[in-house]
Amino acid sequence: MTTPSPATTMRASVLLRENELTVEERAVPQPGPGEVLVRVAAVGICGSDVHYYRHGRIGDFVLDEPLVLGHELSGRIAAVGENVDAARVGERVAVEPQKPCRRCRECLAGRYNLCPRMEFYATPPIDGAFAEYVVIDSEFAHAVPDSMSDEAAALLEPLSVAITTMRKAHVVPGSRVLIAGAGPIGVICAQTARAFGAAEVIVTDLVAERRERALEFGATQSLDPREVDVATAGFDVDAFIDASGAPRAVFDGIKAVRPAGHAVLVGLGNAEMPLPVEHIQNLEISVTGVFRYTDTWPAGIHLVTTGQVDLDALVTGKFDLDHVAEALDSDQDPTGLKSIVYPTSTKDTP
Known part of the structure; x- marks a missing residue:
């Protein structure tokens, strides 16, 4: 009725x-x-x-x-x-x-x-x-x-995007994660990575205020990619998450991933962009995207009610x-x- x-x-x-x-x-x-x-x-x-x-x-x-x-x-x-x-x-x-x-x-x-x-x-x-x-x-x-x-x-909706991202990035306790972009999704991803057990969360952004803010929301380190060459800095991360949509950030972030690691593209960017294909092939990097979510609200409610994500x-x-x-x-x-x-x-x- x-x-x-x-x-x-x-x-x-x-x-x-x-x-x-x-x-x-x-x-x-x-x-x-x-x-x-x-x-x-x-x-x-x-x-x-x-x-x-x-x-x-x-x-x-x-x-x-x-x-x-x-x-x-x-x-x-x-x-x-x-x-x-x-x-x-x-x-x-x-x-x-x-x-x-x-x-x-x-x-x-x-x-x-x-x-x-x-x-x-x-x-x-x-x-x-x-x-x-x-x-x-x-x-x-x-x-x-x-x-x-x-x-x-x-x-909980953008948190669901972050939860999906962590699942695709295979973030587990002890993981080292690199996130490009400290806007809303980047910051939520930083919190969620820590909630999933990441030991280190490195966030890059061009804007100083956003880099400072990322440190308040789960980042263990924040960097200006104009001052640090992300591709050659030796980060050797388990997972790279792009929340910027910037072609250079995507290219350099994938180059920072360790062998058999994961790269997840979340940010809205160009329809086409260059990728370090040789690096992806030789190191067997898994590259994927995120398009919305499935079955994430229960996990999101848990993370919020237990205080793991604010x-x-x-x-x-x-x-x-x-x-x-x-x-x-x-x-x-x-x-x-x-x-x-x-x-x-x-x-x-x-």
Whole structure:
């Protein structure tokens, strides 16, 4: 039995075209069978949101009609569709913002993040979470404890990227890890690497403020790659993680990996770039990418509730639904990390 929605209309921030946002009144979406309606509490700003806002596309995903951005979110279940326990109404949740088909080869193999028919929040043409309400499959609305803040619950999404990265990088207790880029994902990766047991986490970045900040979030050493030749410094790391997207950082970082080590490309960068192929072949370096995640929210909730990863400390900006443009532009502040949009709240926002 479907429970009734608490409202019929809602406000949503809509990207009309590059660099142009408006707030619209829209109908509240209705949960279908197996779905829940979530009243959105907090939404983190992601680099992909900024990319759509400024450029109107990411690779083959092109903004050709109005789109609601935002995919890092938490909230509270407001209504449920058929075949969902009505007792879940009122439950605080972190949303895994994707809907795979569940029938294709990749889904059946457990790689639902690679589903060719995936519907992912804030990826054209699927609307995201800069709105008062969203719907999601019930199993992708993950219950969170009351000890976890709305902000931390929302940021379980980028933490999930970091967890996937550590798994692909084979980070284990005692590992030595090199991370290029001390932006939000680089900093979250640094924390997560330490949580996975890394003994050393070396972070490189061109910006001094970001290098200093990395030392507060798990890095054991931070370097300016213009002053230290990463490729020849003898780091001999077990794993290299690129969170910068910079071709030079990728090339040099792979050169710093020890034989049979791993390199994981996370940052959004050029569609094509040179790689040290001879080094990769002769040392049998495994190079792979990260595209979203599968089955990471339980691990993320554990890391946060046990204090191994601090997501609340990442929040450096708070905005309401009328100031989404300012939130998207907040990445230009080198001292900032994560900005949060509150679609249904005015907690300490402009």
